[in-house]
Amino acid sequence: MSAHEDDVRARSTWSALAEPGDVVAGTLVETMGASDALQWVRGAAERLSESQWRELEDRCGALTPAVRARIARAVVRWAGRLGDADPVRSLDLLERLGGVLLVPSDPRWPDGLSSLGVESPFCLWVRGSTDLRAVLLRSVSIVGSRASTTYGERVAFDLAEGLTRRDVCVVSGGAYGIDAAAHRGAVARDGATLVVLAGGVDRAYPAGNAGLLEAVVSAGGALVSEVPPQSLPTKSRFLQRNRLIAASSLTTVVVEAAWRSGAMSTAHHAARLLRPVGAVPGPVTSAASAGCHRLLREGVAVCVTDVDEVSELAGLSGAGITGAELAADAGARRPTDHLDPVARLVLDALPRRTGSEVARVASAAGVSGAEASAALGLLELDGWVVRRGNRWLLARMSE
């Protein structure tokens, strides 16, 4: 067996022994390498002797009694699963589904996960598109409530569709509600979308989204999990799954979320990883938006309302300019604020439809005739007014 095969085998075993986010396991694997760490655990599981501790300390440095106790408890946890862990069978299962196992040394391993440090997954069980690194270079997580509203689902779908058109991979958790709407928006544009599952990639969870998950794979997207096929999606795995969603994408956008919810945990994971976080506002009368508003109030998230703002948040260049942006720009570019006060008074005093002569404009504006003349001349140069004989008229305006 090559060193690489050995690493793959050991990491797939670790993903069956340790719960996602187990920092004791993560530290051992990082310090000793997956294979050596596994070998050490196999010995320790039989008997955690003083020579075992010495072997560990040779690799990790001195361990305090508290750390030793923590490791010993972890060994007991892992030992209980050593008998059941069967990486060969799991890898066979994955292969039959057309999947691959990615490990950190694989060039297809996504860059973003490295920021998780010792909480990094040991490996990723992947179905569908396998070059996650390439796919996730331009990626945005869209997460939210399962108890979503039509409004939230519409926004999630539209954001995902718009991002997909800009060649951005939408990442989410495959749950009902906002997650599903986001994946659907991407699939509607035949885009690659990433579903990060809490259980095994052979399990469609929730079952009602089985068709959607298959459509994700068909459209060139992928299902990924850090636990082996056949693993159950438990509550703690859902919570840990959220850190993967946050870490794999450039930014996380919460569309709808209750005051306390999984999406809020994903947002906080992203914030801890120093990734920008976006929150889509909604009606204050909607409990489904309460979490988003909380993120805005607490300064965890930036307010985002459309694809442009999400792209900007993610730092993605090459974003096209939408009609909304153009309209907003135009609105911002035609300000009477920039006029000097006299010009504003004059412009204000000019009858909209009929126009007026200088003397009457001056009197209505409360300025001198000379001031009105000068102001009208400048306003004409700027395209605000036009002259028709003695009369001054407003240029066509859409105020």
Added chain:
Amino acid sequence: MSAHEDDVRARSTWSALAEPGDVVAGTLVETMGASDALQWVRGAAERLSESQWRELEDRCGALTPAVRARIARAVVRWAGRLGDADPVRSLDLLERLGGVLLVPSDPRWPDGLSSLGVESPFCLWVRGSTDLRAVLLRSVSIVGSRASTTYGERVAFDLAEGLTRRDVCVVSGGAYGIDAAAHRGAVARDGATLVVLAGGVDRAYPAGNAGLLEAVVSAGGALVSEVPPQSLPTKSRFLQRNRLIAASSLTTVVVEAAWRSGAMSTAHHAARLLRPVGAVPGPVTSAASAGCHRLLREGVAVCVTDVDEVSELAGLSGAGITGAELAADAGARRPTDHLDPVARLVLDALPRRTGSEVARVASAAGVSGAEASAALGLLELDGWVVRRGNRWLLARMSE
């Protein structure tokens, strides 16, 4: 005529000569006093001689040619109105409406306006409740779009009603849409609400809100303006009116606003005065909320969603605790986040309805039997689980 009467007369004249926010007039009045400044203008209006400039420089210090030119232009503007300004008639008109004129030396003058400096109004023409200082000690401006939605009007009404119940004066501009909804919310609770008008207090503007404006006065509120009765509400007066709304209240809350709108100008006035600004979010699909979201994105405003959050923004103590706040607190106080990881795994592994024995819980959670026992004991103390013979059950939970 007493010095006070003289000041009142002069200031009411100034309010007819100079447009709101005229900083040249404001500076002269601040430097020379309203009466002396007016006397100087009367002379200068006939002929702006070198002796006039010397008189001014004796009071104000040396004037550069550019400043002289600016003052000269202003004198021309004011001079055109000197003939029409009739403070005695305006004060008579006000008196017949039961109103009073407030000047800055009046103990009823609102504190907040002093932050406007030379842009302070010369006087306030007031109908209704006259002790503005007392009324505005606890005050919140609620402003927004005339082109409001049912959602926005509902939120404005509810916020105003809730603030009124907490003895907070709601300030707004009396316009259609959000302004009117805010005043209505206050009147519905028989609360004092302040309408800051762009035209004279004898003019119901807009006419469709005439009944509402009368109801405001009947309910103990007030209509105020910095221009004399019979003055027209011009566009520049509307914009200047917004600075009064911002300056008179502790905080300004924008409920709905288009990308560019008067409410946005009020928000920016408040921000410039270093008053906290709140914005109520809404659906991103609603153009009526675009301005609010812009204020949030640009960090001008804080996201506010209910009366508690507005009260907090205004720094108003003595705010009651609402049901929503209690519920949110309860939500925040029952987090499994505070449990240690083993306890969380154990809690997670416990079958919801049937409960389980220690050994099975340990195996399902991937922890040792001793760890599961210890964790269950602690969870029992915290009220998370209960013991029934050999079985452990989840305590009644509302997850």
